[in-house]
Amino acid sequence: MKYPAVLSFADILPELDAFDAIIDARTEAEFALDRIPGAINAPVLDDEQRVKVGTLYKQVGAFEAKKVGAPLVAANIARHVETLWADKPKDWKPLVYCWRGGNRSGSMAHILAKIGWPAIQLDGGYKAYRAHVAASLETPSELDFRVVCGTTGSGKSRLLETLDGIGAQVLDLERLAAHRGSVLGHLPNEPQPTQKMFESLIWDKLRRFDPSRPVFVESESKKVGNLRVPDAVMQRMRASTCISLSLSRENRVRLLMEDYEHFCANPDALNTQLDHLVQLHGRAKIDAWHAMAKGGAMPELVGELLEEHYDPAYLRSIDRNFVQVSKGEVLELKDIAEDDFVAAARHLHAA
Incomplete structure (x- = not known):
């Protein structure tokens, strides 16, 4: 040549x-x-x-x-x-x-x-x-997606990280998007990529997967922060086999307190994000949540956010968007220690 x-x-x-x-x-x-x-x-x-x-x-x-x-x-x-x-x-x-x-x-x-x-x-x-x-993203390869579902704080992202660590195939859209996928999901000091860069990263992951092995992915909405998941990829995900992750409310609060530690240390930043929920919950409720954040009542605030915002939103959307969720395996986590996630990941990887 x-x-x-x-x-x-x-x-x-x-x-x-x-x-x-x-x-x-x-x-x-x-x-x-x-x-x-x-x-x-x-x-x-x-x-x-x-x-x-x-x-x-x-x-x-x-x-x-x-x-x-x-x-x-x-x-x-x-x-x-x-x-x-x-x-x-x-x-x-x-x-x-x-x-x-x-x-x-x-x-x-x-x-x-x-x-x-x-x-x-x-x-x-x-x-x-x-x-x-x-x-390629308009007609993605046929892959055996296994969609990890579960309410906010149930450990979906940690489970994907653990699966990746033990050699499973993982499409972690939140990691690629530099966002945790909720109103509080912005990562400090880590801007999101552009839409085109996000699509490049998804394409690069998809092309490397072995179609004979499952690919684990989280039950995302169409948008992760400001970025949109390609329509054809989302359609494949929504029609795929689901795994429902279960964790007690107490442990979900603990997990979210760990994952969102930056908000615990900066209640003003948290309150700025909570202002985006005024239209859904009203000014009086948001002001009450502001006061809880300012007063250091973070576990109580997280519990209320789960009960009044995140859980109802999840229940409204999951059956409609992920049609296989009712037929999927329910995987219960007893705690949020590393060993609990390793055991769950090994169970799924071996299945």
């Missing part, structure tokens, strides 16, 4: 995990919105430089824009070679892409190949990759 080779995403996909590096040659802002999972950002033009060259292109012409852009491109690629890849051996195999698979990735792939590395350029760039992801 002559390098740099220009290949379609369909040709690259079977070998995607074999590349030593996936290099996104787009700007920092483009990379932040979405990228091929596992890619590193090595901009051929940074955000400011791209605006400068693009403005010249529109206002003056292609020739003048290229005269300004070429030295910037050359300097940036040289810096990346010196700082990122100077120690790479001759058989180091990178995949390079930009927005459309044109000048930016072409320039980088050309130089990498001239050095002697077997560089591959993605034909069609990020746009070709994104089209593949969108099509």
